[in-house]
Amino acid sequence: QQQVKQSPQSLIVQKGGISIINCAYENTAFDYFPWYQQFPGKGPALLIAIRPDVSEKKEGRFTISFNKSAKQFSLHIMDSQPGDSATYFCAASAAYSGAGSYQLTFGKGTKLSVIP
Protein backbone atom coordinates (compact mmCIF):
# COMPACT_ATOMS: atom_id res chain seq x y z
CA GLN A 1 0.00 0.00 0.00
CA GLN A 2 1.22 3.44 -0.86
CA GLN A 3 2.40 5.31 2.25
CA VAL A 4 3.46 8.75 3.27
CA LYS A 5 5.31 8.84 6.58
CA GLN A 6 5.00 12.08 8.53
CA SER A 7 6.91 13.29 11.56
CA PRO A 8 6.78 14.48 14.23
CA GLN A 9 3.35 13.51 15.52
CA SER A 10 3.22 16.67 17.62
CA LEU A 11 5.29 19.82 17.77
CA ILE A 12 5.47 22.72 20.19
CA VAL A 13 7.11 25.90 18.98
CA GLN A 14 7.48 29.29 20.57
CA LYS A 15 5.98 32.30 18.87
CA GLY A 16 8.39 33.64 16.28
CA GLY A 17 10.19 30.34 15.89
CA ILE A 18 10.42 28.01 12.89
CA SER A 19 8.15 24.98 12.67
CA ILE A 20 9.40 22.08 10.57
CA ILE A 21 7.34 19.04 9.60
CA ASN A 22 8.82 16.24 7.55
CA CYS A 23 7.35 13.66 5.21
CA ALA A 24 8.86 10.73 3.35
CA TYR A 25 7.46 8.50 0.64
CA GLU A 26 8.37 5.33 -1.22
CA ASN A 27 6.29 5.41 -4.38
CA THR A 28 8.37 7.06 -7.11
CA ALA A 29 5.19 7.60 -9.14
CA PHE A 30 4.09 10.31 -6.69
CA ASP A 31 4.38 13.66 -8.42
CA TYR A 32 2.08 16.01 -6.56
CA PHE A 33 2.64 16.88 -2.90
CA PRO A 34 0.13 19.12 -1.11
CA TRP A 35 -0.03 20.18 2.50
CA TYR A 36 -3.36 20.57 4.22
CA GLN A 37 -4.06 22.54 7.40
CA GLN A 38 -6.87 21.58 9.76
CA PHE A 39 -8.23 23.64 12.63
CA PRO A 40 -10.28 21.99 15.40
CA GLY A 41 -13.86 21.31 14.35
CA LYS A 42 -13.14 22.05 10.70
CA GLY A 43 -12.24 20.11 7.62
CA PRO A 44 -8.72 20.31 6.19
CA ALA A 45 -7.91 23.10 3.76
CA LEU A 46 -5.16 23.26 1.15
CA LEU A 47 -2.21 25.28 2.38
CA ILE A 48 0.43 24.87 -0.29
CA ALA A 49 1.45 22.27 -2.86
CA ILE A 50 4.54 21.37 -4.87
CA ARG A 51 5.46 19.26 -7.87
CA PRO A 52 8.86 17.53 -8.15
CA ASP A 53 10.16 19.77 -10.93
CA VAL A 54 11.04 22.39 -8.31
CA SER A 55 12.99 21.98 -5.08
CA GLU A 56 11.25 24.70 -3.12
CA LYS A 57 8.02 26.66 -3.12
CA LYS A 58 7.27 29.59 -0.88
CA GLU A 59 3.98 31.28 -0.05
CA GLY A 60 4.27 33.91 2.60
CA ARG A 61 5.62 32.33 5.78
CA PHE A 62 5.08 28.80 4.46
CA THR A 63 7.72 26.98 2.43
CA ILE A 64 7.81 23.46 1.01
CA SER A 65 11.25 21.96 0.48
CA PHE A 66 11.43 18.94 -1.80
CA ASN A 67 14.27 16.41 -2.12
CA LYS A 68 13.48 14.07 -4.98
CA SER A 69 16.52 11.82 -4.56
CA ALA A 70 15.79 11.28 -0.88
CA LYS A 71 12.03 11.03 -1.51
CA GLN A 72 11.37 13.54 1.21
CA PHE A 73 9.56 16.83 1.50
CA SER A 74 9.02 19.18 4.37
CA LEU A 75 6.95 22.14 5.45
CA HIS A 76 8.65 25.09 7.10
CA ILE A 77 6.61 27.74 8.88
CA MET A 78 8.67 30.84 9.51
CA ASP A 79 7.88 33.28 12.31
CA SER A 80 5.31 30.84 13.71
CA GLN A 81 2.23 32.45 15.26
CA PRO A 82 -0.37 31.15 17.73
CA GLY A 83 -2.89 31.31 14.88
CA ASP A 84 -0.82 28.66 13.09
CA SER A 85 -1.74 26.15 15.80
CA ALA A 86 -3.47 23.38 13.87
CA THR A 87 -2.96 19.87 12.56
CA TYR A 88 -0.94 19.66 9.36
CA PHE A 89 -1.17 16.83 6.88
CA CYS A 90 1.21 16.11 4.07
CA ALA A 91 -0.13 14.12 1.14
CA ALA A 92 0.87 12.70 -2.21
CA SER A 93 -0.73 11.75 -5.47
CA ALA A 94 0.65 9.55 -8.22
CA ALA A 95 1.18 10.48 -11.84
CA TYR A 96 -1.76 11.43 -13.99
CA SER A 97 -2.67 7.97 -15.17
CA GLY A 98 -5.54 5.73 -14.23
CA ALA A 99 -6.71 6.14 -10.67
CA GLY A 100 -3.55 7.89 -9.53
CA SER A 101 -4.80 11.41 -9.97
CA TYR A 102 -8.02 10.65 -8.10
CA GLN A 103 -6.43 9.27 -4.95
CA LEU A 104 -4.62 11.31 -2.35
CA THR A 105 -2.56 9.48 0.25
CA PHE A 106 -2.25 11.44 3.48
CA GLY A 107 0.35 11.31 6.21
CA LYS A 108 -0.88 10.74 9.74
CA GLY A 109 -0.74 14.40 10.69
CA THR A 110 1.26 16.69 12.95
CA LYS A 111 -0.40 18.66 15.70
CA LEU A 112 1.38 22.01 15.94
CA SER A 113 1.04 24.20 19.01
CA VAL A 114 2.59 27.65 18.90
CA ILE A 115 2.93 29.09 22.38
CA PRO A 116 3.17 32.83 23.08
Next chain:
Amino acid sequence: EAQVTQNPRYLITVTGKKLTVTCSQNMNHEYMSWYRQDPGLGLRQIYYSMNVEVTDKGDVPEGYKVSRKEKRNFPLILESPSPNQTSLYFCASSAGSVRSPLHFGNGTRLTVT
Protein backbone atom coordinates in the same frame (compact mmCIF):
# COMPACT_ATOMS: atom_id res chain seq x y z
CA GLU B 1 -20.80 30.98 -0.43
CA ALA B 2 -18.87 28.07 -1.92
CA GLN B 3 -19.13 25.15 0.42
CA VAL B 4 -19.40 21.43 1.05
CA THR B 5 -22.23 20.62 3.41
CA GLN B 6 -22.39 17.40 5.39
CA ASN B 7 -25.26 16.23 7.52
CA PRO B 8 -25.57 15.35 10.27
CA ARG B 9 -22.60 16.78 12.21
CA TYR B 10 -23.00 14.22 14.96
CA LEU B 11 -24.61 10.80 14.81
CA ILE B 12 -24.90 8.08 17.43
CA THR B 13 -26.34 4.77 16.31
CA VAL B 14 -26.37 1.09 17.15
CA THR B 15 -24.71 -1.81 15.42
CA GLY B 16 -26.55 -2.93 12.31
CA LYS B 17 -28.88 0.03 11.88
CA LYS B 18 -28.51 1.40 8.36
CA LEU B 19 -27.56 5.04 8.08
CA THR B 20 -26.76 7.63 5.44
CA VAL B 21 -24.48 10.64 5.74
CA THR B 22 -25.30 13.25 3.14
CA CYS B 23 -22.83 15.46 1.30
CA SER B 24 -23.67 18.30 -1.04
CA GLN B 25 -21.47 20.85 -2.83
CA ASN B 26 -22.53 24.04 -4.58
CA MET B 27 -19.40 24.57 -6.72
CA ASN B 28 -20.35 22.39 -9.68
CA HIS B 29 -17.35 20.18 -8.91
CA GLU B 30 -16.88 16.95 -10.82
CA TYR B 31 -14.76 15.16 -8.22
CA MET B 32 -16.05 14.16 -4.80
CA SER B 33 -14.59 11.90 -2.16
CA TRP B 34 -15.16 10.51 1.32
CA TYR B 35 -12.45 10.19 3.98
CA ARG B 36 -12.41 8.93 7.51
CA GLN B 37 -10.12 10.44 10.12
CA ASP B 38 -8.96 8.39 13.08
CA PRO B 39 -6.43 9.34 15.78
CA GLY B 40 -2.96 8.25 14.80
CA LEU B 41 -4.10 7.13 11.34
CA GLY B 42 -4.69 10.43 9.61
CA LEU B 43 -7.10 10.68 6.71
CA ARG B 44 -7.94 7.59 4.72
CA GLN B 45 -9.95 7.59 1.52
CA ILE B 46 -13.11 5.49 1.48
CA TYR B 47 -14.63 6.09 -1.96
CA TYR B 48 -14.39 8.71 -4.64
CA SER B 49 -16.36 9.80 -7.68
CA MET B 50 -14.97 11.35 -10.82
CA ASN B 51 -18.41 12.36 -12.12
CA VAL B 52 -22.07 11.40 -12.09
CA GLU B 53 -22.52 7.61 -12.00
CA VAL B 54 -18.72 7.08 -11.84
CA THR B 55 -17.36 5.89 -8.50
CA ASP B 56 -14.40 3.86 -7.32
CA LYS B 57 -12.97 2.41 -4.13
CA GLY B 58 -10.37 4.17 -2.05
CA ASP B 59 -8.12 2.58 0.52
CA VAL B 60 -10.75 1.52 3.08
CA PRO B 61 -14.06 0.81 1.26
CA GLU B 62 -15.21 -2.24 3.26
CA GLY B 63 -18.58 -1.69 4.92
CA TYR B 64 -19.43 1.44 2.94
CA LYS B 65 -21.45 2.25 -0.14
CA VAL B 66 -21.77 5.42 -2.18
CA SER B 67 -23.83 6.70 -5.05
CA ARG B 68 -23.52 9.69 -7.40
CA LYS B 69 -26.83 10.23 -9.10
CA GLU B 70 -26.49 14.01 -9.20
CA LYS B 71 -23.38 16.11 -9.59
CA ARG B 72 -23.86 18.02 -6.36
CA ASN B 73 -24.63 15.08 -4.02
CA PHE B 74 -22.48 12.19 -2.85
CA PRO B 75 -24.04 10.30 0.06
CA LEU B 76 -22.15 7.77 2.16
CA ILE B 77 -24.17 4.72 3.15
CA LEU B 78 -23.40 2.31 5.97
CA GLU B 79 -25.82 -0.56 5.52
CA SER B 80 -24.84 -2.44 8.67
CA PRO B 81 -22.63 -0.21 10.82
CA SER B 82 -20.19 -1.77 13.26
CA PRO B 83 -18.25 -0.23 16.16
CA ASN B 84 -15.04 -0.15 14.09
CA GLN B 85 -16.74 2.40 11.84
CA THR B 86 -16.84 4.87 14.72
CA SER B 87 -14.89 7.75 13.26
CA LEU B 88 -14.86 11.32 11.97
CA TYR B 89 -15.96 11.42 8.35
CA PHE B 90 -15.18 14.10 5.80
CA CYS B 91 -16.61 14.71 2.38
CA ALA B 92 -14.53 16.67 -0.10
CA SER B 93 -14.88 17.99 -3.63
CA SER B 94 -12.66 19.54 -6.27
CA ALA B 95 -12.93 20.93 -9.77
CA GLY B 96 -11.14 18.03 -11.43
CA SER B 97 -9.09 15.67 -9.36
CA VAL B 98 -7.03 15.62 -6.15
CA ARG B 99 -4.55 17.85 -7.97
CA SER B 100 -7.01 20.70 -7.64
CA PRO B 101 -7.64 22.06 -4.15
CA LEU B 102 -9.90 19.77 -2.20
CA HIS B 103 -12.75 21.56 -0.43
CA PHE B 104 -13.75 19.69 2.70
CA GLY B 105 -16.95 19.72 4.68
CA ASN B 106 -16.84 20.25 8.43
CA GLY B 107 -17.13 16.57 9.21
CA THR B 108 -19.58 14.08 10.65
CA ARG B 109 -18.68 12.43 13.93
CA LEU B 110 -20.19 8.96 13.94
CA THR B 111 -20.40 6.73 17.00
CA VAL B 112 -21.58 3.14 16.60
CA THR B 113 -22.37 1.32 19.85
